[in-house]
Amino acid sequence: MAIGLHDSSFKNPVVRWVDQRLPVFTMIQKEYGTFPTPRNFNYFWNFGALAMINLMIMIATGVFLAMHYTAHVDHAFESVERIMRDVHFGWLIRYAHMNGAHLFFAVVFIHIWRGMYYGSYKAPRELLWILGVIIFLLMMATAFMGYVLPWGQMSFWGATVITNLFSAIPLIGPEIVTYLWGGFSVDNPTLNRFFSLHFLLPFVITGVVFLHVAALHITGSNNPLGIEPKGPQDTLPFHPYYTAKDSVGIVVYLAVFAFLIFFMPNYLGHADNYIPANPLVTPAHIVPEWYFLPFYAILRAVPDKLGGVILMFGAIAVLFVLPWLDTSKVRSMRFRPIARIAFLLWTVNFMVLTWVGAKPAEGHYVLIAQIGTMIYFAYFLVVLPALGRLERPLPLPESIARAVLGPKAQLGGGPVPGAATAQPMEKA
Amino acid sequence: MAQTSAPSGATTHSPAGAPAEAVTKRDFLKLTTTAFAVVGVGALAWPFISSLAPGGDVLALASTDVDLAPIAEGSAVTVMWRGKPVFVRHRTAAEIEAARAEPLSGLKDPAADDSRVQQAPWLVVVGICTHLGCVPLGQRPTDARGDFGGWFCPCHGSHYDTSGRIRRGPAPTNLEVPSYTFTSDTAIRIG
Ligand code: HEM
Numbered sequence: 098m099a100i101g102l103h104d105s106s107f108k109n110p111v112v113r114w115v116d117q118r119l120p121v122f123t124m125i126q127k128e129y130g131t132f133p134t135p136r137n138f139n140y141f142w143n144f145g146a147l148a149m150i151n152l153m154i155m156i157a158t159g160v161f162l163a164m165h166y167t168a169h170v171d172h173a174f175e176s177v178e179r180i181m182r183d184v185h186f187g188w189l190i191r192y193a194h195m196n197g198a199h200l201f202f203a204v205v206f207i208h209i210w211r212g213m214y215y216g217s218y219k220a221p222r223e224l225l226w227i228l229g230v231i232i233f234l235l236m237m238a239t240a241f242m243g244y245v246l247p248w249g250q251m252s253f254w255g256a257t258v259i260t261n262l263f264s265a266i267p268l269i270g271p272e273i274v275t276y277l278w279g280g281f282s283v284d285n286p287t288l289n290r291f292f293s294l295h296f297l298l299p300f301v302i303t304g305v306v307f308l309h310v311a312a313l314h315i316t317g318s319n320n321p322l323g324i325e326p327k328g329p330q331d332t333l334p335f336h337p338y339y340t341a342k343d344s345v346g347i348v349v350y351l352a353v354f355a356f357l358i359f360f361m362p363n364y365l366g367h368a369d370n371y372i373p374a375n376p377l378v379t380p381a382h383i384v385p386e387w388y389f390l391p392f393y394a395i396l397r398a399v400p401d402k403l404g405g406v407i408l409m410f411g412a413i414a415v416l417f418v419l420p421w422l423d424t425s426k427v428r429s430m431r432f433r434p435i436a437r438i439a440f441l442l443w444t445v446n447f448m449v450l451t452w453v454g455a456k457p458a459e460g461h462y463v464l465i466a467q468i469g470t471m472i473y474f475a476y477f478l479v480v481l482p483a484l485g486r487l488e489r490p491l492p493l494p495e496s497i498a499r500a501v502l503g504p505k506a507q508l509g510g511g512p513v514p515g516a517a518t519a520q521p522m523e524k525a
Numbered sequence: 526m527a528q529t530s531a532p533s534g535a536t537t538h539s540p541a542g543a544p545a546e547a548v549t550k551r552d553f554l555k556l557t558t559t560a561f562a563v564v565g566v567g568a569l570a571w572p573f574i575s576s577l578a579p580g581g582d583v584l585a586l587a588s589t590d591v592d593l594a595p596i597a598e599g600s601a602v603t604v605m606w607r608g609k610p611v612f613v614r615h616r617t618a619a620e621i622e623a624a625r626a627e628p629l630s631g632l633k634d635p636a637a638d639d640s641r642v643q644q645a646p647w648l649v650v651v652g653i654c655t656h657l658g659c660v661p662l663g664q665r666p667t668d669a670r671g672d673f674g675g676w677f678c679p680c681h682g683s684h685y686d687t688s689g690r691i692r693r694g695p696a697p698t699n700l701e702v703p704s705y706t707f708t709s710d711t712a713i714r715i716g
Pocket residue numbers: 152155156157158159160161162163166177191194195198201236239240241243244245246247295296298299300302366370
């Protein structure tokens with residue numbers, strides 16, 4: 098092998114020629130072919146792949162929408178209507194983008210929930226988790242700005258309310274808001290910069306996703322038992338085992354996606370956004386998209402402008418320090434009888450917050466939102482730190498293979514994590 | 526068992542004629558999966574590519590009405606049709622005569638003048654040079670009209686005659702005649 102060339106194991110001369118100079122094929126083979134993956138994944142482990150597919154769908158549909166969309170207050174609404182009526186398959190591309198955003202959040206919520214239930218955020222995967230929270234924040238910013246683009250009533254008033262959150266910042270708040278708007282209200286300059294950023298951020302997300310996956314491939318995946326693979330008997334090569342399992346999930350996901358697009362494309366949206374923006378009239382009931390509702394409920398639970406904003410951002414910020422708030426060494430909730438119940442209650446509470454976020458902020462709804470906010474934070478700030486010390490976890494299985502296969506555990510198996518890449522033929 | 530359903534091309538035969546590698550069920554599955562994937566990708570790509578074509582609103586704007594009454598003999602107007610200039614010229618008797626006198630054999634893209642007009646005085650052509658798309662000069666009385674009295678494209682020097690036919694220069698074909706109809710004696714609809 099010549100000095101300076103990568104030692105490629107590929108036989109096809111063209112593939113080999115490229116691989117020696119730029120070992121992308123070796124990399125794909127290592128990271129998605131032989132990559133040693135715990136043998137006991139359940140379907141919750143599909144959601145990372147689904148999120149990836151979803152991101153690609155958003156970018157593909159978005160780029161095509163952007164070819165027909167006009168970012169100007171006088172034309173934006175009409176250009177979206179033109180997409181719906183005149184552009185061939187424009188309705189399909191737009192509905193795919195719109196419902197894709199809803200599904201993206203659903204997928205990512207489940208993905209995050211999975212991480213919380215199985216303790217995937219714990220050492221050594223803290224940075225992997227933090228990168229995930231960054232992706233989530235970027236997604237929220239992207240979706241918010243995307244929602245402004247069609248320039249309907251909800252676009253306009255959503256933009257007004259959310260940008261005004263920043264006016265709660267003491268002293269410089271109002272200045273900041275003026276800079277966000279590029280004027281003295283949400284107007285054409287705001288729409289233009291939101292379009293620019295809405296176009297840009299998904300590519301930033303793609304970059305962070307890349308880091309997220311790179312970090313994953315250093316530590317390896319967690320699994321439903323939350324114990325590390327100890328040898329080849331605990332793992333399987335990613336391909337064909339998990340490519341196949343992910344494909345099953347993708348088919349189900351696409352079926353749900355198709356159902357939404359073709360049978361209820363506007364179900365998850367607000368009818369008011371088909372009314373052109375009118376800066377003089379606020380809709381009677383303004384509600385954000387469902388995926389923002391839990392955080393919106395927290396915002397409204399606090400009878401103080403600055404306090405509400407702080408708690409709302411705090412609800413996400415707390416996720417960054419979750420790896421250190423949870424003091425238990427045991428990852429999977431399967432072996433944490435008390436924490437498991439606490440987390441399931443937290444999950445129900447999250448749904449309650451979603452529900453109450455869509456209700457008017459008055460009467461007993463406010464009280465429910467306040468209790469929900471307290472439960473939300475108590476789990477992170479009180480329950481998890483305390484349970485790490487107080488709770489007695491169940492005994493952990495000796496190995497993944499033992500737990501999955503029982504006494505037959507010595508038979509078969511896949512590659513050892515961290516070992517040098519095995520020859521692909523060994524696993525075929 | 527899957528051997529029967531797999532295309533025979535998938536079998537590799539040794540020189541002796543005996544199958545070197547039997548067609549396996551896996552080969553069949555791979556082929557059908559690949560075929561489905563190809564069809565699926567095609568079906569996915571279809572709406573995206575289709576969205577690039579002119580939309581309904583663009584097609585709806587695809588005809589233009591022109592009132593001929595104000596166009597004096599010897600002069601011309603330029604109208605927009607599908608985003609392109611269309612030249613409508615009210616030809617003089619001398620110009621018609623010049624166009625009709627020319628033998629077809631002397632033309633680069635032979636076409637008789639009467640095949641290019643519906644009524645002799647009215648020449649209607651798309652005002653886009655068939656070379657590389659510039660708009661030729663010759664609509665205004667002060668414009669250069671080239672050596673044949675029609676139009677002259679300044680970009681690379683194409684000369685068109687009073688029938689809009691290419692006579693000299695790099696353009697390969699005559700100026701295109703759009704489809705149009707006379708909606709009355711003094712009005713046409715292009716498109
Ligand atoms: C992370 C990925 C993305 C998310 C979560 C997202 C989200 C959204 C949302 C919620 C809307 C409003 C839909 C509606 O009510 O009509 C929207 C609209 C839009 N997005 Fe995106 N988007 C993403 C990526 C992109 C990309 C990459 C582009 C362009 C390259 C793009 C271009 C557009 C355009 C032009 C609109 C306005 C047309 C419309 O309203 O349908 N998006 N986006």
